[in-house]
Amino acid sequence: MSLLVVGSIAIDSVETPSGQAQEALGGSASYFSYAASYFCPVRLVGVVGQDFPDEYLRLLQNRENIDTAGVKVEPGKTFRWRGKYKGDMNVAETLDVELNVFGSFDPDIPATFRETPYVFLANGSPTVQRKVLHQVKSPKLVVADTMNLWIETARHDLLDLLKQVDGLILNDQEALMLTETTQLVAAGKKILALGPKFVIVKKGEHGAMLFSDDGIYALPAFPTDKLVDPTGAGDSFAGGVMGYLTYADKLDGETFKSAMAYGSVVASINVEGFSLARFKETTRHDIDTRFSKYRDMLKLV
Secondary structure, three states: OOEEEEOOOEEEEEEEOOEEEEEEEEOHHHHHHHHHOOOOOEEEEEEEEOOOOHHHHHHHHHOOOEEEEEEEEEOOOOEEEEEEOOOOOOOOEEEEEEOHHHHHOOOOOOHHHOOOOEEEEOOOOHHHHHHHHOOOOOOOEEEEEOOHHHHHHOHHHHHHHHOOOOEEEEEHHHHHHHHOOOOHHHHHHHHHOOOOOEEEEEOHHHOEEEEEOOEEEEEOOOOOOOOOOOOOHHHHHHHHHHHHHHHHOOOOHHHHHHHHHHHHHHHHHHOOOOOOHHHHOOOHHHHHHHHHHHHHHHOOO
């Protein structure tokens, strides 16, 4: 089974208490696709500018399980984000954003990608996400991500999108903002009522919660004391979740629980370095080994 992801590919400059990375590979689709590629073939659709470094393009192109036929190079500059973490490492201070070619991104899904059974709409405007839905054919599972920007500026379009997808992944503050409530469990239930069959709420270092008609499932984050850079942690978590669901090709409750656990493990590896540094030195065996430790931590005596 294959997994389609459509989203941003970016150049990031990040500063954290552990140091800084300038002009590093970033973007929601970059983190997601690399994380998911540990589990299944990934079909990546995105856009970069003519300034996008060849080494970053080769990194994605040469990665086993990532098909970059949907990555387009357009005249202009690549999407850029500059941010800083201090104090609360769950929240980044955005210092500068330049959408550049991503601002006019009009995804054209390659014909060979359109029958991909599993689809992830990475962070982007609801209008762009709907354009993807209009091009794919009878997917088995469609999951979307969103953020506070779209909740604030495109709420109507986002609410319309939620009626057309199977699942939504967002963080806790976004869930509260979307539902205009102050209680997370109430927020999860309200989002379910908006259309999706399940909702996964990310809580950073505090784990994640799954809401569905079967009930609520809460999972702690995998504990790591090597926090270097949280950038891309949520996208890596989503990549692990969707990658495992695609690999298992099952959508029952137990499979979702395992998928969330794998998502937590993959995210815990990502935050231990800047950009994709830790991923580049990690194998599926390493992930399975950490997953086994995590599973033992979660056992009730």
